[in-house]
Amino acid sequence: MEALQFFVVSSFSAALAIAIAAFGCGIGQGMGLKAAVEGIARNPESSGKVTVTMLIGLAMIESLCIYALVIALILIYAHPQAAAIAGLLG
Amino acid sequence: MEALQFFVVSSFSAALAIAIAAFGCGIGQGMGLKAAVEGIARNPESSGKVTVTMLIGLAMIESLCIYALVIALILIYAHPQAAAIAGLLG
Amino acid sequence: MEALQFFVVSSFSAALAIAIAAFGCGIGQGMGLKAAVEGIARNPESSGKVTVTMLIGLAMIESLCIYALVIALILIYAHPQAAAIAGLLG
Amino acid sequence: MEALQFFVVSSFSAALAIAIAAFGCGIGQGMGLKAAVEGIARNPESSGKVTVTMLIGLAMIESLCIYALVIALILIYAHPQAAAIAGLLG
Amino acid sequence: MEALQFFVVSSFSAALAIAIAAFGCGIGQGMGLKAAVEGIARNPESSGKVTVTMLIGLAMIESLCIYALVIALILIYAHPQAAAIAGLLG
Amino acid sequence: MEALQFFVVSSFSAALAIAIAAFGCGIGQGMGLKAAVEGIARNPESSGKVTVTMLIGLAMIESLCIYALVIALILIYAHPQAAAIAGLLG
Amino acid sequence: MEALQFFVVSSFSAALAIAIAAFGCGIGQGMGLKAAVEGIARNPESSGKVTVTMLIGLAMIESLCIYALVIALILIYAHPQAAAIAGLLG
Amino acid sequence: MEALQFFVVSSFSAALAIAIAAFGCGIGQGMGLKAAVEGIARNPESSGKVTVTMLIGLAMIESLCIYALVIALILIYAHPQAAAIAGLLG
Amino acid sequence: MEALQFFVVSSFSAALAIAIAAFGCGIGQGMGLKAAVEGIARNPESSGKVTVTMLIGLAMIESLCIYALVIALILIYAHPQAAAIAGLLG
Amino acid sequence: MEALQFFVVSSFSAALAIAIAAFGCGIGQGMGLKAAVEGIARNPESSGKVTVTMLIGLAMIESLCIYALVIALILIYAHPQAAAIAGLLG
Amino acid sequence: MEALQFFVVSSFSAALAIAIAAFGCGIGQGMGLKAAVEGIARNPESSGKVTVTMLIGLAMIESLCIYALVIALILIYAHPQAAAIAGLLG
Amino acid sequence: MEALQFFVVSSFSAALAIAIAAFGCGIGQGMGLKAAVEGIARNPESSGKVTVTMLIGLAMIESLCIYALVIALILIYAHPQAAAIAGLLG
Amino acid sequence: MEALQFFVVSSFSAALAIAIAAFGCGIGQGMGLKAAVEGIARNPESSGKVTVTMLIGLAMIESLCIYALVIALILIYAHPQAAAIAGLLG
Amino acid sequence: MEALQFFVVSSFSAALAIAIAAFGCGIGQGMGLKAAVEGIARNPESSGKVTVTMLIGLAMIESLCIYALVIALILIYAHPQAAAIAGLLG
Structure with a gap:
């Protein structure tokens, strides 16, 4: 089922986004x-x-990481096509 | 369904854009x-x-990251072909 | 079974997220x-x-890593489509 | 449909362009x-x-990033062949 | 058998998570x-x-690595779908 | 259609060119x-x-980035074979 | 036989885990x-x-590496599904 | 059509050449x-x-980048086999 | 024969483990x-x-490398499933 | 046609050669x-x-880059087998 | 013949092990x-x-490299399964 | 035709050799x-x-780069099997 | 013929071993x-x-590189299975 | 023809060996x-x-690079199996 692949890649992207952003901002805040x-x-x-x-x-740098967190949460919970694609699942 | 792949790659691109930009700008602001x-x-x-x-x-550097955030949001919510491609979904 | 692949990639993403974030924040805290x-x-x-x-x-930097931990735990325990996909398993 | 692949890669390229440019210029401005x-x-x-x-x-460095933003926006909104290729979609 | 692949990737993810986190936190503690x-x-x-x-x-940095250790142990011993997937094995 | 692939790779190349050049020149100007x-x-x-x-x-360094911008624009708007290849599209 | 692949990847993961952790902790202790x-x-x-x-x-840093050693030994000797999978071997 | 692939790779090579050269020379001039x-x-x-x-x-360093620009322009406009290969296109 | 692949990957893993660990610990001891x-x-x-x-x-750092050596030797000489898998060979 | 691939890879190699050499020599001259x-x-x-x-x-460093330029031009204009291979084209 | 692949990968692993270890230890001794x-x-x-x-x-660092040399020589001359696998060759 | 592949890879190798050597020696001379x-x-x-x-x-460093140039020219003009392989071309 | 692949990979491994070791030891001696x-x-x-x-x-560091040279020469001239495998060639 | 692949990879290995060694030794001599x-x-x-x-x-460092040159020349001119393999060519 291809529809599943959407959720697979979204999960991976969300994880990657927050991980890389946390890496860079962690060093910056340090x-x-x-x-x-x-x-x-x-x-x-x-x-x-x-x-x-x-x-x-630190708050300015935190905000950069929060942008990435927001994108990650949108990808998991609120992607505009997610409902339509979930409908393709079963 | 190939149309789905468009949303898959858009999600990944949006995550990548904000993550890499946040990484660099986080270090710059640091x-x-x-x-x-x-x-x-x-x-x-x-x-x-x-x-x-x-x-x-910091605001100048923040603006660089916001460019990437804007591109990421465009890719998720407002890509000009998104409606046409979503029509191909079902 | 494709549904399995969702849990496979979620596990990998969760591990990657916390690992990369811990790497960067560990150096930042150092x-x-x-x-x-x-x-x-x-x-x-x-x-x-x-x-x-x-x-x-240190608490500010810790928070960045905890964002990644939260995403990792969501991917393992609380992904919104996880129940639906688990239903496809058997 | 191959025509779709054009929009897929354009999206990815736009995201990559702004992300890498923001990374470098962010450090430069820092x-x-x-x-x-x-x-x-x-x-x-x-x-x-x-x-x-x-x-x-900072304005000189910002301009470098804006070149990349312009290319990214061209790829999303104004690629000269985009209309012709969109016609191939449906 | 695809079910096996779940345990294969979980093992690899657990190893990767603790390895990368130990790398970064080791340098940070150093x-x-x-x-x-x-x-x-x-x-x-x-x-x-x-x-x-x-x-x-050092305890703060250790905690980052322990987050990764926890995720690694969850992936090996306590993944919520592990029982269901193990049932698919034989 | 292979002809489409030409525009796909041109877009990606243009984005890559300006992104990498902006990265390096941004640091140089910094x-x-x-x-x-x-x-x-x-x-x-x-x-x-x-x-x-x-x-x-800064102008000397800017010129390096503008070379890349020129190549990127040539690839999008003025590649000598673009017209011939676009003719293959439909 | 897919069951064999589990032991193949476990071995590789164990080696990778201890190698990367030893790399980082070695530099940290240095x-x-x-x-x-x-x-x-x-x-x-x-x-x-x-x-x-x-x-x-040094003991704190050593502990990070020992976490990785523990995960590596679990993957080789004590993975919870290892017995079940070994049963699939012959 | 394989002939098309020649122009595809030429475009990519031209972009890569000028991008990497601009990166290095930008830092050198900086x-x-x-x-x-x-x-x-x-x-x-x-x-x-x-x-x-x-x-x-700066002029000496600029010359290095201009070598790459010349190669890039040769690849786009003046490759000795380009005419023969373009003849294979249609 | 898949059983052979187990010994192939074990050999590679053992070599990788000791090589990477020696790299890092060599620099640390230096x-x-x-x-x-x-x-x-x-x-x-x-x-x-x-x-x-x-x-x-130096002894503490040496110990990290010896952990990797032990894992490498286990993979070559004493992997718990090695006997069973060797039985599959001929 | 495989003969085409020769010119494709030659172009890419020429671009890569001058780009990497210009990168390193640019930093060296800097x-x-x-x-x-x-x-x-x-x-x-x-x-x-x-x-x-x-x-x-600077002239000594320039000479290194010119070696690469010479190789790049040989690959484009004067490869000893180029004529024979071009004969295979049509 | 798969049995051959064992010797192919052993050779590569031995070379990699000694090369990477010599790299790191060479810098450490330096x-x-x-x-x-x-x-x-x-x-x-x-x-x-x-x-x-x-x-x-230097002797301590040399020992790290010698561990890798020993593993490399074991892989070439004294792998426990080598005789059995060589028997599969002809 | 496989024989062609020999010249393809030789060209690429020659370009790579001179490029990487020029990179390193350029920095060394710098x-x-x-x-x-x-x-x-x-x-x-x-x-x-x-x-x-x-x-x-500088002459000593130049000599290192000239070794690479010699290898590159041998690969293009004087590889001992080149004549035999060229005979396979047509 | 698979037997050929053994010599192909041995050559590559030998080259890689001496190259990487020379890289690291060259910097160490420097x-x-x-x-x-x-x-x-x-x-x-x-x-x-x-x-x-x-x-x-310098002699200690040279010895590290000579270990790699020895492994490289063994792979080319004195691999224990080389004679048996060469017998498979024709 | 597989026999050709041997010469293809030998050429590439020779180029890689001298290039990487020249890179590292060039920096070391610098x-x-x-x-x-x-x-x-x-x-x-x-x-x-x-x-x-x-x-x-410098002579000591040069010797490291000459080891790689020797290996590269052996791979091109004097590999012990080269004659046998060349015999397979035609």
């Missing part, structure tokens, strides 16, 4: 976190400002 | 964030200007 | 941890603030 | 942003000139 | 360990705080 | 931009000369 | 060891504390 | 540009000599 | 050795402690 | 150019000697 | 050698101790 | 050139000796 | 040589000791 | 050359000793 922690250790008085800036930046 | 946080920790008085510049830069 | 530990060794008095910031950052 | 933010933190008075130069540079 | 050891050698009096922070961080 | 911005921040009085040199260099 | 040895050479009096910390860290 | 800009910022009086040397070097 | 030798050259009096620590570390 | 420009900026009086040495080096 | 030579040049009086430590380390 | 140019800029009086040494080194 | 030459330039009086140590190290 | 040239520029009086040591090292 770079930001590294600098923030180094900075606070050197200059503890800047702690407030550094933490705020770090959180803004 | 580099910017790292420098901003280091800078604020060294020189907390520059915090305002640094944050503004960082936000401009 | 970068954060490295900076935190260096900082505390240089300036032990900043230990409290550094640890708090590090934990916030 | 390098520029990093230097700009470091510079402003070290020498806040240069902030005006640095921001202007950074914006020129 | 980075943390490196910094901790350098720090203690430079400033032996900070040894207590550094070790505690290092252990927190 | 390196130039990084140095320019650092230089201006350190020595704001050199701003004029630095910006001019940077623009010359 | 990083920890490098720092420990450098530290002792610079400050021989810290030798006791450094060695203890290094051993804790 | 390295040269980076050093030139840094140099002028540090020592604005050397601006004339630096710009001249940079232009010589 | 990093440890490098630091030890640098340390002794800088501070020859620390030679005893450094050598002992280095040997502990 | 490294030389970078050092020359840095040197002149630091010590403008050495400009003559530096430029001469740089030109000798 | 790192150790580099540090030893640098150390002796800086502090020629430490030459004896440094050389001894270097030789211990 | 490293040598970079150091020579830096050295002359720092110490113009050493220019004679540096240039001589650089030329010896 | 690292050792680099340090030796730097050391002698800084401290010419240590020249004797440094050269001896370098030669010991 | 590292040695770089250090030698830097050293002479810093300390021109050490020129004699440095050049001698560099030549010994």
Whole structure:
């Protein structure tokens, strides 16, 4: 049944999307976190400002990963043709 | 049914596009964030200007990822031939 | 039986998702941890603030990996078409 | 139907083009942003000139990504043979 | 027999998941360990705080690898469809 | 129809050409931009000369990407055999 | 005989799992060891504390590799379906 | 028709040639540009000599990319067998 | 004969396992050795402690490679199903 | 027609040869150019000697790329069997 | 004849094993050698101790490569099933 | 005709050989050139000796690439079986 | 004839083995040589000791490559089954 | 004709062997050359000793590449089975 192949590839794509995005954003957030922690250790008085800036930046990077999460969830739960294709299943 | 293959590959392409773009932009934003946080920790008085510049830069990088998100959403929801091909499904 | 292939690929996707995400986030957390530990060794008095910031950052990175874990668990336990496809098995 | 394959590969190419370009340009812009933010933190008075130069540079890099976006959109919406091939569909 | 292929791919996925995750987390923990050891050698009096922070961080990274281990064990011992598919074997 | 395959591969080639070129040139321009911005921040009085040199260099790198864009557009709009092959379509 | 393929892929997976994990953990332990040895050479009096910390860290990394070893041994000696599949052999 | 395959692969080769060459030369020119800009910022009086040397070097690197462009254009417009093969088309 | 394929893949897996593990552990031990030798050259009096620590570390890394060697030897000499499969050979 | 395949692969090989060679030599020349420009900026009086040495080096690297160009042109225009194989075409 | 394939893959595996192991261990030994030579040049009086430590380390790394050599020789000369399989040859 | 395939693969091999060798040697020569140019800029009086040494080194690296060129030319013009195989062509 | 395939793969394996080993050991020896030459330039009086140590190290690395050469020569000239398989040729 | 395939793969292997070896040894020699040239520029009086040591090292690396060249020439001109296989050609 070819219709099944749609769900097979959707699952794989969803997994790939979130995995690759998490890989890159994980490294990106690690770079930001590294600098923030180094900075606070050197200059503890800047702690407030550094933490705020770090959180803004981490949130920006998090958003990139969430785009991929959204695409992954759309592929699993809400693809516009999914209902039609599921109808072909049985 | 070949028509199904169109939706299969569209799903995979959408996932790939957002994943790779998020990977690269995540690292790019991480580099910017790292420098901003280091800078604020060294020189907390520059915090305002640094944050503004960082936000401009992060927004520029975010835009690259949003281009990919737009292409991904077009492939899922708004491909010009999607309606015609969906008609071939059943 | 094609229906079986769905579970085969789901298993593989789940494994791939968590593996790649853990790879990237593991390196990202390692970068954060490295900076935190260096900082505390240089300036032990900043230990409290550094640890708090590090934990916030590690939690942000952990969340990326947990997104992938969630997708992996959905693919194994809760894919919306899984019941229908399992019905095709026997 | 072979005609369908044209739209399948166009979609994949469009996604690949924007994804790879966004990856590279994201890292490139991150390098520029990093230097700009470091510079402003070290020498806040240069902030005006640095921001202007950074914006020129980011715009040049953005243009590279927009070339890829244009090619991607051409492949989806405006390929010169698309109409003829769509006519082969049904 | 296709049912066998399910166990074949599950085994391979489990091995891949733990291998890739161990690779990345091993490098991540190595980075943390490196910094901790350098720090203690430079400033032996900070040894207590550094070790505690290092252990927190290593545990966070370990958790990423354990997610992959859990997925691997689920694929081998507790996949929800495993019983049904094993019934197809003989 | 084999004639269709020509347009399929042309589209893919055009996308690949601009994507890979944009990747490399994006990183190259990022390196130039990084140095320019650092230089201006350190020595704001050199701003004029630095910006001019940077623009010359960015233009040289941009030209490399435009070669690829030209090839991509030739492949889509102006391949010498395209008309003959399009005649084979219907 | 398909049943044989199960043991073929299990063997390959076991080898791959331990190989990739040993690769990554070997590099990770190398990083920890490098720092420990450098530290002792610079400050021989810290030798006791450094060695203890290094051993804790190496053990954590070793544990990652042992997870992979366990999965590899399960795949060779103790896969839950192995007996049933071996029964299919002859 | 096999004759068509010649034009298909020529197109792909032309795109690949210019893309990979642009990638490498873009990074190479970026390295040269980076050093030139840094140099002028540090020592604005050397601006004339630096710009001249940079232009010589960029031109040498540009020439490498132009070799690839020439090969790409030969493959599209002037391959010695192209006429004979085009004759096989219809 | 499929039974032969089991020994073919076992041989390949054994070779791959020891090769990849030796690659990674070789680099890891190289990093440890490098630091030890640098340390002794800088501070020859620390030679005893450094050598002992280095040997502990090298032994830990060696153990990772020996896990892979053990798996390789099991695959060649002691796979639990090997006897049964060898019986299928002739 | 197999004879056609010869020209197809020759074209692809020629493109690949010049592309990969241009990639590597472009980076190599970039490294030389970078050092020359840095040197002149630091010590403008050495400009003559530096430029001469740089030109000798760039020419040596250029020669490597020209070897590849020569092979590429031989493959397109002057392969010793090309005439015989072209005779097989029609 | 399938029996031949066993010797074909054994040869390939043996070559791969020693090649990859030599690659990694060659780089690892290079790192150790580099540090030893640098150390002796800086502090020629430490030459004896440094050389001894270097030789211990190089021997440890050499052992990793020798494990791979042993596996390679077993695959060529002493695989337990080789005699049985050679009997299938003619 | 299989005989043709010999010339097809020879062409591809020749192109690959010179391309990969030029890539690596181009980077190697770039490293040598970079150091020579830096050295002359720092110490113009050493220019004679540096240039001589650089030329010896570049010639050694050039020789590696010429080995590959020789193999490439042998494959195109002077393979010992080429005449016999060409005789099979027509 | 399958027997021929044995010699085909042996040739390929031999070439691969020596190529990959030479790659890695070439870089490893380059690292050792680099340090030796730097050391002698800084401290010419240590020249004797440094050269001896370098030669010991280079010989160790050379030995790794010679292992691969030996395996390659065994595969070409002295594989234990080669005579038997050659007998199958004609 | 299968016999032809032997010469096809031999040619490809010879090209691959020399190409990969030249790549790695080119970079290795580049590292040695770089250090030698830097050293002479810093300390021109050490020129004699440095050049001698560099030549010994470059010769060692050259030997690695020559091993690969020898294997490549054996595969083209002197493979022990070549005569027998050539006899199968016509």
